[in-house]
Amino acid sequence: MASLSLTVMINKEKTKVLFAEASSDFINVLLSFLTLPLGKIVTILQKHEGSELGSLTTLYKGLSELDTAHFSVPGAKEMLLNPRSSFQPEYRQLPIDVTDTAPLLQYFLCEDVNCSQPSYDNISMYSDIAVCDCGGSLTRRIGIKDECRDGGEAFVVSPLFFIVTDDLRVVPIVSGIVQALSDLGITDTRGAEMKSLSLGPYEIGELLKLSLTSATPLTDMVMKSNNKCPQSEVWLDHIHQHDAPTESNKIVIRAFLHESTNKFLFAEASDEFVELLSSFLAIPLGGVEFLLAGNTPFKNIDNLYRSVSNGIDDKHFTTSDTKNRLVSPKLAHGYLPKNQFLPLSEEGPPKLFYQATRKGLRYNYSSHEKEVTIDMVSSFKSSKEVYIKKQTMCFVSDDLTMSPSLTSRISILNDGGIPLSEMKETEFHIGLNEALCILKASLTSKTALTDGLIKPLLKRQPKKERC
Ligand SMILES: [Zn+2]
Numbered sequence: 359m360a361s362l363s364l365t366v367m368i369n370k371e372k373t374k375v376l377f378a379e380a381s382s383d384f385i386n387v388l389l390s391f392l393t394l395p396l397g398k399i400v401t402i403l404q405k406h407e408g409s410e411l412g413s414l415t416t417l418y419k420g421l422s423e424l425d426t427a428h429f430s431v432p433g434a435k436e437m438l439l440n441p442r443s444s445f446q447p448e449y450r451q452l453p454i455d456v457t458d459t460a461p462l463l464q465y466f467l468c469e470d471v472n473c474s475q476p477s478y479d480n481i482s483m484y485s486d487i488a489v490c491d492c493g494g495s496l497t498r499r500i501g502i503k504d505e506c507r508d509g510g511e512a513f514v515v516s517p518l519f520f521i522v523t524d525d526l527r528v529v530p531i532v533s534g535i536v537q538a539l540s541d542l543g544i545t546d547t548r549g550a551e552m553k554s555l556s557l558g559p560y561e562i563g564e565l566l567k568l569s570l571t572s573a574t575p576l577t578d579m580v581m582k583s584n585n586k587c588p589q590s591e592v593w594l595d596h597i598h599q600h601d602a603p604t605e606s607n608k609i610v611i612r613a614f615l616h617e618s619t620n621k622f623l624f625a626e627a628s629d630e631f632v633e634l635l636s637s638f639l640a641i642p643l644g645g646v647e648f649l650l651a652g653n654t655p656f657k658n659i660d661n662l663y664r665s666v667s668n669g670i671d672d673k674h675f676t677t678s679d680t681k682n683r684l685v686s687p688k689l690a691h692g693y694l695p696k697n698q699f700l701p702l703s704e705e706g707p708p709k710l711f712y713q714a715t716r717k718g719l720r721y722n723y724s725s726h727e728k729e730v731t732i733d734m735v736s737s738f739k740s741s742k743e744v745y746i747k748k749q750t751m752c753f754v755s756d757d758l759t760m761s762p763s764l765t766s767r768i769s770i771l772n773d774g775g776i777p778l779s780e781m782k783e784t785e786f787h788i789g790l791n792e793a794l795c796i797l798k799a800s801l802t803s804k805t806a807l808t809d810g811l812i813k814p815l816l817k818r819q820p821k822k823e824r825c
Contacts, residue, residue, distance in 0.1 A: 360454050362387060362557045366580055370549030375524050375576040377544055379535070382516040383453045384557075385528060389513045390452055391566055392647070392663060392684055395441035396801075397639030398457055399566070406567045412799070413806035417635060417758035428750040428762055430743055432495075433486030438745055441640045442483070442690040444683070444705040451512040454562050462501030465710070468494045480739065483692055483707070488739035496739060502710070513684065514674050524576045526569060526658040528665040530674055555580065569658045607699065608787040609634065611754075613807075617780045620816065622756045622807040629744065631788065632752045632760060633695045636745045638797055640693040645702060646801070648686045649794055655802045696743055699790060700797075756805045786811060 366378045380388075394402070396411065400418045403409040410416075422439055429435045443449070449459040466482045468475065468490035475491040482488045482496040490496055519531045521538045531538045539547070557565070561579065568575035574585045613625040625631070646654055647663040654660055667685045675681045694704040746752065752760045786792070792811060799810030 360558065362453055362562070364555045364557055366553050366555060366576060367547060367550045368553055368580070370551075372551070373577075373581075374574065375580050376547060376550055377524070377539065377542070378522040378576055379531075380520045380522050382511060382514050382518050382520070385514050385520050385522075386512040387452055387454050387456070387562055388522070388526070388528070388565075388662065389666065389684060390445070390449065390456065391569060391659065392644035392666070393443050393445040393448070393642050393687060394457065394566075395443055395640050395642050395690075396646070397438060397441040398443070399570075399643065400639070401440075402456055402563055403567055403570075406563055409567050409571065411570070412802045413756075413758040413804055414638060414800050416804070417760070417800070418639060420759035420761060421636065421639075424746075424760065424762070428747055430745060430747050431487050433484050434745045437484050437487065437693070438636055438639050441693070443642060444688045444690045445512075445642075446690070447708075448512040451510050454557070454559050456559065456562050456566060458559075460501065462503055463708075464499055464501050466496045467498045467500055468492060469497045470494045471498070481710070482739045483690075487692070511676050513676060513680055514670065515676055518674055522576070523661075524574045525661050526575060526665075527661045527669070529669050530671070532671075553580065569662075570656050573657070575658055608789045609793075611786050611788065612783060613786055613811075614781050614783055615812070616776055617782045620808075620812055622805065622812055623776065623781060624753050624755045625786075625807070627752045627754045627760070629746070629748050630697055631754070632746050632750075633697065633744050634699075634788075634793055635754065635758055635760065635796075637693070637695045637698065637700070638800060640689050641700075641702065641797075642687045642689075644684055644687045645689070646797065649700060649702070650798055655798065695745070700793060701790075754807070756807045758800060758806050 362384050364378050364380055364384050367376045368374070369376055378384075396414050397418055400411050400415050403411055403415070418439065421435070424435070426432055426435050443457070446459060446463065449455045449457060450461065466485045467473075467477050468480055470490070470492065473480070473490060473492050473494060480490040480492075480496060485497045485499065486495050488496050514530075520528050521531060521535070521542060521544075522528050523542055523544070527542055529538050529541050539545070555561075565575060565579055568578050572578045572585050574583075577583060578585055609628060609630045611625045611627050611631050614623045615621065616623055627635075641649075643656075643659060644663060647660065652660050652663055652667075663685070666681060670681075672678070672681055689702055689704040691705045691707045694702065750762050752762055754760050788796075788811075792814075795814050796806055796810035800806040803809045
């Protein structure tokens with residue numbers, strides 16, 4: 359089984375990790391955390407003693423329980439619940455891939471093996487999202503080996519060693535370890551003791567969990583201790599300027615609140631709001647950093663993100679574009695919602711060439727080979743207008759559970775002992791800043807809409823009649 363070595367320095371009192379010395383292999387695995395879509399993190403955390411990612415875990419659960427018939431196309435459910443990363447090719451370069459991605463890149467052709475339509479025009483990145491020109495579903499899986507990338511490194515190049523602090527600040531050792539430590543403010547290493555660790559896939563998953571929940575992830579990993587992160591305020595430190603108060607581009611939702619406590623009970627959500635919430639699952643952690651200007655509830659991940667943008671020189675990355683792709687990551691191709699108003703973009707389709715050979719068709723990522731008779735770049739079909747069908751009337755609760763049935767909402771109220779007379783109805787207009795507040799709250803809070811939508815509003819208008 360794959361394993362990674364990591365050397366940690368433990369203080370004299372044996373109570374904490376002062377720093378770790380890591381090879382580029384470990385750093386590549388650590389940087390892969392930034393590329394993980396939030397929906398993927400939900401599934402990784404499930405394997406670690408039922409850890410949860412705020413309301414995103416309940417959002418994920420709600421969507422997984424929603425009947426496939428409510429999705430715009432059958433494959434949309436799988437797309438959301440198993441979100442692809444725009445770094446999928448890099449994952450196969452990692453010594454340990456916490457996402458457990460298939461060893462081959464997977465694409466989908468017409469279900470009919472004898473289909474006469476050209477497959478270069480009828481290929482999809484996702485199963486059951488688009489149809490072939492013959493009318494069949496594109497569901498037949500093929501795996502393609504990306505030969506040009508084999509043996510390379512994912513994000514940073516070796517041989518290079520790094521210092522990693524307990525709160526995941528990373529600097530490369532270029533002018534000696536003493537300089538690197540002093541750059542990080544680590545000066546007192548008297549009596550420190552070295553310990554070598556060997557980390558497997560489970561430990562890396564554990565480190566991901568600790569990087570999201572602990573104030574001292576390396577210490578907690580080594581000492582099996584538990585120093586929980588202090589809860590941070592869900593308040594945007596950074597208001598996006600281009601969120602002009604034009605009401606026209608805002609999403610309107612009708613919400614029901616508990617009259618006396620202003621707690622969010624549920625909302626009748628418009629298609630756009632359902633789409634917005636669903637799309638959270640496809641945003642990579644680095645994309646959350648980008649959207650929240652490096653100020654998320656995850657301080658360790660903020661540090662890691664800042665190390666990429668400011669701490670590691672461009673020349674240490676595998677390509678000239680790698681740093682930029684990590685700092686402002688795109689969604690995987692096909693994931694951008696039609697009415698996306700978060701300032702995100704999606705990766706273009708991968709270039710896939712196909713060649714006719716005597717044995718039939720052969721797909722490849724390069725067109726270098728001499729024996730090529732036909733050489734076409736495939737045009738991908740990844741179209742889906744929206745994830746959820748328009749006619750699906752969705753009710754969204756405070757923890758972002760979505761459900762098509764009103765009766766289940768009413769039963770939640772009954773369970774909570776709230777009589778209808780104590781409910782009030784109100785309308786919210788959601789623009790970019792409100793959407794970002796909800797996103798930020800959803801990362802750690804089980805009451806994402808109370809914390810992300812209502813609390814900031816009450817804070818902003820303390821004197822006005824509370825809505
Ligand atoms: Zn076909």
